Amino acid sequence: MQTVKTLQMLRTTLGQLRSAAGHGRARIALVPTMGALHEGHLTLVRRAREAADHVVASIFVNPRQFGPNEDLDAYPRQLAEDAAMLEAEGVAVLWAPTPEAMYPAGFATNISVAGVSDGLCGAARPGHFDGVATVVCKLFNQVQPDMAFFGEKDFQQLAVIRTMARDLDLTHPHVDAIIGVPTMREADGLAMSSRNRYLTPEQRTAAAVLPEALAMAAQTIAAGDQPIWLAKSVVEDELQLAGFRLDYIAVVDAETLAPIEELAGRPARILVAARIGTTRLIDNMAIVPRD
Numbered sequence: 001m002q003t004v005k006t007l008q009m010l011r012t013t014l015g016q017l018r019s020a021a022g023h024g025r026a027r028i029a030l031v032p033t034m035g036a037l038h039e040g041h042l043t044l045v046r047r048a049r050e051a052a053d054h055v056v057a058s059i060f061v062n063p064r065q066f067g068p069n070e071d072l073d074a075y076p077r078q079l080a081e082d083a084a085m086l087e088a089e090g091v092a093v094l095w096a097p098t099p100e101a102m103y104p105a106g107f108a109t110n111i112s113v114a115g116v117s118d119g120l121c122g123a124a125r126p127g128h129f130d131g132v133a134t135v136v137c138k139l140f141n142q143v144q145p146d147m148a149f150f151g152e153k154d155f156q157q158l159a160v161i162r163t164m165a166r167d168l169d170l171t172h173p174h175v176d177a178i179i180g181v182p183t184m185r186e187a188d189g190l191a192m193s194s195r196n197r198y199l200t201p202e203q204r205t206a207a208a209v210l211p212e213a214l215a216m217a218a219q220t221i222a223a224g225d226q227p228i229w230l231a232k233s234v235v236e237d238e239l240q241l242a243g244f245r246l247d248y249i250a251v252v253d254a255e256t257l258a259p260i261e262e263l264a265g266r267p268a269r270i271l272v273a274a275r276i277g278t279t280r281l282i283d284n285m286a287i288v289p290r291d
């Protein structure tokens with residue numbers, strides 16, 4: 001695995017990878033991350049390995065997607081450890097730009113995806129999805145992958161990226177496919193996240209209530225046992241009891257992310273963001289109606 005830190009090196013390395021393919025063009029998959037890797041990230045890498053000839057993983061703690069009072073400085077950084085994990089998974093290139101390489105002096109462009117960015121985490125974290133869209137657009141242009149892998153764990157982020165790629169014609173001929181990968185969970189159901197390491201042992205135990213409550217709500221809504229408003233208020237109560245402060249709970253159309261009051265035969269999703277202590281956790285699940 002080659003670790004590259006400048007755009008010039010990235011271009012040289014990718015050029016070599018592509019031309020070494022012999023006949024035809026090697027297919028390259030991109031897995032963007034902010035590092036502090038866990039099994040969730042590695043699952044994306046494994047899926048990418050199966051689908052492409054070469055995997056490029058990026059590690060960049062993107063300042064533009066953190067708000068002024070968020071955890072940018074505290075965000076875990078462990079490049080050597082992450083690099084070893086990626087190498088063991090057969091990643092060909094680790095793209096690890098510095099903030100200065102990504103945003104040179106005078107950088108002035110912002111990508112803002114209206115609609116899907118507005119509610120949910122977008123409302124709770126103003127500017128967050130502009131930061132995400134801007135950096136992912138740059139990563140797509142820098143790497144020009146044939147496909148890119150993202151986790152459903154960040155469901156709204158996935159919708160924002162799909163919309164941006166479609167609107168800016170990033171999907172053809174490059175980034176042919178944006179692939180969403182189901183959320184990897186700990187044994188007790190908690191979605192894996194780099195931020196879980198902020199939790200105290202007591203908070204970590206309590207955090208299992210989040211996926212439990214969400215799964216129960218998804219099930220009762222799907223079965224038609226409770227109206228959506230009631231199922232949401234049950235989750236709210238359960239989270240409060242477990243020591244969470246709720247940012248939002250929403251049931252939305254899985255494509256538009258518009259809130260829905262009842263199932264209308266279209267894919268739906270339940271999403272939650274809640275704080276325990278100073279840590280903000282998010283999770284979401286599909287609502288699959290029974291036939």
Ligand code: AMP
Pocket residue numbers: 032033034035039040041043044149150151152153154181182183184185191192193194
């Ligand atoms: P991050 O490093 O948090 O920006 O995440 C990088 C990528 O990994 C994003 O596409 C995330 O959605 C994905 N990801 C994070 N946690 C998980 C998880 N538990 N399961 C699957 N994918 C994940």
